[in-house]
Amino acid sequence: xxxxxxxxxxxxxxxxxxxxxxxxxxxxxxxxxxxxxxxxxxxxxxxxxxxxxxxxxxxxxxxxxxxxxxxxxxxxxxxxxxxxxxxxxxxxxxxxxxxxxxxxxxxxxxxxxxxxxxxxxxxxxxxxxxxxxxxxxxxxxxxxxxxxxxxxxxxxxxxxxxxxxxxxxxxxxxxxxxxxxxxxxxxxxxxxxxxxxxxxxxxxxxxxxxxxxxxxxxxxxxxxxxxxxxxxxxxxxxxxxxxxxxxxxxxxxxxxxxxxxxxxxxxxxxxxxxxxxxxxxxxxxxxxxxxxxxxxxxxxxxxxxxxxxxxxxxxxxxxxxxxxxxxxxxxxxxxxxxxxxxxxxxxxxxxxxxxxxxxxxxxxxxxxxxxxxxxxxxxxxxxxxxxxxxxxxxxxxxxxxxxxxxxxxxxxxxxxxxxxxxxxxxxxxxxxxxxxxxxxxxxxxxxxxxxxxxxxxxxxxxxxxxxxxxxxxxxxxxxxxxxxxxxxxxxxxxxxxxxxxxxxxxxxxxxxxxxxxxxxxxxxxxxxxxxxxxxxxxxxxxxxxxxxxxxxxxxxxxxxxxxxxxxxxxxxxxxxxxxxxxxxxxxxxxxxxxxxxxxxxxxxxxxxxxxxxxxxxxxxxxxxxxxxxxxxxxxxxxxxxxxxxxxxxxxxxxxxxxxxxxxxxxxxxxxxxxxxxxxxxxxxxxxxxxxxxxxxxxxxxxxxxxxxx
Amino acid sequence: xxxxxxxxxxxxxxxxxxxxxxxxxxxxxxxxxxxxxxxxxxxxxxxxxxxxxxxxxxxxxxxxxxxxxxxxxxx
Numbered sequence: 001x002x003x004x005x006x007x008x009x010x011x012x013x014x015x016x017x018x019x020x021x022x023x024x025x026x027x028x029x030x031x032x033x034x035x036x037x038x039x040x041x042x043x044x045x046x047x048x049x050x051x052x053x054x055x056x057x058x059x060x061x062x063x064x065x066x067x068x069x070x071x072x073x074x075x076x077x078x079x080x081x082x083x084x085x086x087x088x089x090x091x092x093x094x095x096x097x098x099x100x101x102x103x104x105x106x107x108x109x110x111x112x113x114x115x116x117x118x119x120x121x122x123x124x125x126x127x128x129x130x131x132x133x134x135x136x137x138x139x140x141x142x143x144x145x146x147x148x149x150x151x152x153x154x155x156x157x158x159x160x161x162x163x164x165x166x167x168x169x170x171x172x173x174x175x176x177x178x179x180x181x182x183x184x185x186x187x188x189x190x191x192x193x194x195x196x197x198x199x200x201x202x203x204x205x206x207x208x209x210x211x212x213x214x215x216x217x218x219x220x221x222x223x224x225x226x227x228x229x230x231x232x233x234x235x236x237x238x239x240x241x242x243x244x245x246x247x248x249x250x251x252x253x254x255x256x257x258x259x260x261x262x263x264x265x266x267x268x269x270x271x272x273x274x275x276x277x278x279x280x281x282x283x284x285x286x287x288x289x290x291x292x293x294x295x296x297x298x299x300x301x302x303x304x305x306x307x308x309x310x311x312x313x314x315x316x317x318x319x320x321x322x323x324x325x326x327x328x329x330x331x332x333x334x335x336x337x338x339x340x341x342x343x344x345x346x347x348x349x350x351x352x353x354x355x356x357x358x359x360x361x362x363x364x365x366x367x368x369x370x371x372x373x374x375x376x377x378x379x380x381x382x383x384x385x386x387x388x389x390x391x392x393x394x395x396x397x398x399x400x401x402x403x404x405x406x407x408x409x410x411x412x413x414x415x416x417x418x419x420x421x422x423x424x425x426x427x428x429x430x431x432x433x434x435x436x437x438x439x440x441x442x443x444x445x446x447x448x449x450x451x452x453x454x455x456x457x458x459x460x461x462x463x464x465x466x467x468x469x470x471x472x473x474x475x476x477x478x479x480x481x482x483x484x485x486x487x488x489x490x491x492x493x494x495x496x497x498x499x500x501x502x503x504x505x506x507x508x509x510x511x512x513x514x515x516x517x518x519x520x521x522x523x524x525x526x527x528x529x530x531x532x533x534x535x536x537x538x539x540x541x542x543x544x545x546x547x548x549x550x551x552x553x554x555x556x557x558x559x560x561x562x563x564x565x566x567x568x569x570x571x572x573x574x575x576x577x578x579x580x581x582x583x584x585x586x587x588x589x590x591x592x593x594x595x596x597x598x599x600x601x602x603x604x605x606x607x608x609x610x611x612x613x614x615x616x617x618x619x620x621x622x623x624x625x626x627x628x629x630x631x632x633x634x635x636x637x638x639x640x641x642x643x644x645x646x647x648x649x650x651x652x653x654x655x656x657x658x659x660x661x662x663x664x665x666x667x668x669x670x671x672x673x674x675x676x677x678x679x680x681x682x683x684x685x686x687x688x689x690x691x692x693x694x695x696x697x698x699x700x701x702x703x704x705x706x707x708x709x
Numbered sequence: 710x711x712x713x714x715x716x717x718x719x720x721x722x723x724x725x726x727x728x729x730x731x732x733x734x735x736x737x738x739x740x741x742x743x744x745x746x747x748x749x750x751x752x753x754x755x756x757x758x759x760x761x762x763x764x765x766x767x768x769x770x771x772x773x774x775x776x777x778x779x780x781x782x783x784x
Binding site: 062063065067093094095096097100263265266269270273295296299303304305306308309393397398400401402404410504505506507508509510511 | 729734735736737738739740741742743745746748753754755756757758759760761763767768769770771772773774777
C-alpha cells in the first residue's frame with residue numbers, strides 16, 4: 001500500500017515555480033477554479049518511491065497578506081487543506097526578496113522545503129551559497145534545483161518525503177521580531193488561545209482557522225491582527241466575544257506606534273527582512289563585483305526611451321500577424337472541412353428536420369467553436385513566449401502611462417489589441433492581468449474593439465450605400481468610435497461598476513530567460529483545451545437554440561408549408577422576435593427585418609449580411625458575400641425599398657453591429673472566465689443599451705441635421 | 710536634502726530609503742517588495758512616456774508609477 005502525501009507549491013511569480021511543477025507532475029495536471037474567486041487551481045499527481053504525491057500549485061505570490069485574492073487563496077489552502085509539506089520555490093539569483101515569502105510560510109507552522117531554483121543563473125552572476133549554513137539559519141531543508149534543466153527534482157522529492165515523515169534534522173527557527181513587538185504578539189496571542197477553545201465549544205465549524213489550537217496559528221493570528229490584516233480581522237470580528245481580543249489589538253498597536261512612531265506593519269516587514277539579511281550575509285558571498293547583467297544590456301535597448309515604443313509596437317505587430325495571418329489558412333481548412341462534412345451528410349440523409357438539425361445546428365455549432373482553435377493556439381504560444389521570456393512586464397511598463405489614464409493597467413493593452421482580430425482570444429488574453437478588477441474591465445470593454453468578423457458586414461454596407469471616395473473614412477470612423485467607446489466605458493466601469501482603491505503598479509521586471517519548449521507547449525495545450533471544453537459546450541448549446549429560433553414553426557397558422565425562405569424566416573420565432581422589437585428599434589431607423597438580422601448576428605456577426613439577403617429574397621447569397629456588384633446593388637435597392645434604408649441608417653446599423661453583444665461565443669468564453677453568468681449578462685445588457693443610445697443619438701442627430709438622408 | 714522622494718531621482722543615481730509614507734495596501738505592497746527603510750536603491754530608467762519608473766534594489770528590478778514613487782522618501 002502506497003502512502004499518500006499532499007504538498008503545496010508556493011513561490012514568487014517568476015521564481016520558476018511552474019517549471020518545477022511541470023517537472024514533478026508532467027502531463028498529470030488538472031486545472032480548475034477555487035470556489036467563489038476567479039483564481040485558478042492547478043493540481044497534479046505523481047509517484048515517488050512508495051508514495052503517491054498530490055501537488056497543489058498555489059498562485060504565485062510575493063507575500064501572504066490579504067493584498068490580493070491570490071495571496072488569500074495561497075494561505076487559506078495551507079491553513080485549511082493542511083498539506084503535509086510546503087515546497088517553496090525560491091529564485092536563488094534574487095534571494096532576499098524571495099525568502100520574504102519563506103519566512104511567512106514558516107510562520108504558518110507547516111514543514112517547509114525550499115527548492116533553491118535557478119542556481120545556475122545565480123552562480124553565473126557570481127553568487128556562491130553555503131547551502132548547509134543557510135538551511136541552519138533559516139530552519140528549512142534546502143534542495144538545489146535548476147528547473148529548466150530538470151535538475152534536482154528527485155532530490156527535492158526525497159526531501160519532501162523526509163519532511164513529511166518528520167525525519168528532518170534541521171533545528172526549528174523562526175523570525176524573532178523586536179522585543180516590543182514580540183511582547184505585544186504574546187499579549188494578543190494569549191487572548192486568542194483562550195478564545196479559540198471556547199469558540200470551538202460554541203460552534204465547532206465557525207471557521208477552520210480557529211478550530212486549530214496550535215501555538216503556531218495563534219501566534220500567526222496575533223501577528224496578522226497587529227499588522228491590520230483585513231481578512232483575519234473580519235474572521236475574528238465574526239466570533240462571539242471577540243471584543244476583548246480586538247481591544248487588546250488596538251491597545252498593542254497604539255503602544256507600538258507610540259514607542260517607534262511608525263505603523264506596526266513596518267515593524268513586521270522590517271523584522272522579516274532583517275532576519276533574511278542576517279542569514280544572507282553569512283551564507284551568501286559574491287565572488288565578483290555586481291557586473292552589468294545580460295538583462296540590463298537587453299533592457300538598455302528594449303526599454304530605451306526612444307526605441308522602446310517602436311520595438312514594442314513591432315513585437316505587437318508580430319503577435320497579431322502570428323495569431324491572425326498564420327492562423328487564417330488553418331481556419332479556412334477547418335471551415336471548408338465542416339462545409340464538406342455538412343454537404344456529405346446532406347447528401348446521405350433524407351431532407352428533413354433531423355438533417356437540418358445536424359447540418360445547420362450541430363455541425364454549424366461545433367464548427368463555430370473549433371474554427372477559433374488555430375487563433376487561440378497561436379495566440380497562446382505567442383503569449384507564453386512573451387511571458388516566459390519576461391517581456392510581458394516590459395510591455396506593461398511601456399504602455400502603462402497611456403492605459404492608466406483610463407484607469408487600466410499597462411497589461412490591458414495586449415488583450416485590447418488582440419480584440420481587433422477576435423474578441424475570444426482577447427478575453428482569454430486578459431489572464432495576464434493579476435488584478436481582478438483590471439481584468440474584468442478589460443474583458444468587458446474588449447468587445448468594443450471591432451473584430452475581424454464585423455469587417456465584411458461593414459464593407460458590404462459601405463459598398464451598398466456609400467460612394468467609393470468616402471468608403472475609407474466611413475470604415476475608419478467606425479473603428480475609431482469603437483476605440484473611443486472602449487476607453488470611455490473603461491473609465492465609467494472603473495468609476496461606477498467596479499469602484500475601489502486604485503491598484504498600485506508595483507511590478508517586478510524579471511530577468512530575461514529563454515523559455516523551454518515544454519512550458520510553452522503545456523501552457524498552449526492547457527488554454528486550448530479549457531476553451532474547447534468549457535466555452536465549447538455553451539457555444540454549441542446556444543447555436544442549437546438559435547437554429548431552433550430560425551427553423552420553427554415550419555408551417556403557417558393553417559398548417560401549410562411556407563413557400564419561400566424569406567416568408568419562412570419572417571414567420572419563424574426569430575422573425576416574431578424581429579417584429580416584437582420593431583417598436584424599440586424604430587427610433588434608430590430599423591424595421592423588423594433588421595431586427596431579425598440582429599438576432600441572427602448573435603450567432604456570429606458575419607451572419608447579419610446573409611440573413612438580410614434571405615429576407616430580401618436575394619437568391620445568390622454567396623455572390624452577395626463576395627460583394628459582387630450586381631448583388632450588392634440589388635441588396636441596396638431592396639433595403640431601400642423594403643426597409644427604407646438611407647446611408648444614415650446603414651451607418652447606424654454599422655454602429656449597432658460594432659457595439660452590441662459581439663457573439664454568443666464571446667458570451668460563452670466570458671462565462672467560463674468569470675465563473676458565472678453575472679458578467680456575461682452584464683456585458684450583453686450594457687452593450688445593448690450603449691448600442692441603442694449611441695445609435696439613437698446618431699440617427700436622430702443625423703435626421704435633424706439632414707445628413708445622409 | 711530632506712523630503713526628497715524616489716520620484717526626484719535621476720536615472721543612474723543611487724539613494725537609501727528613509728521612510729515609506731502613504732496608506733493601506735499600496736504602502737504594504739511597497740514594503741513587502743523590500744523597499745524598507747535603510748535599503749539601497751538605484752534609479753534605472755523612466756519608461757518611454759516618462760512614467761512609470763524602473764529601479765534596482767536587492768539585486769532585482771522593480772517598476773512603479775511616479776504616484777507611488779512619491780511615497781518613498783529618501784535619506
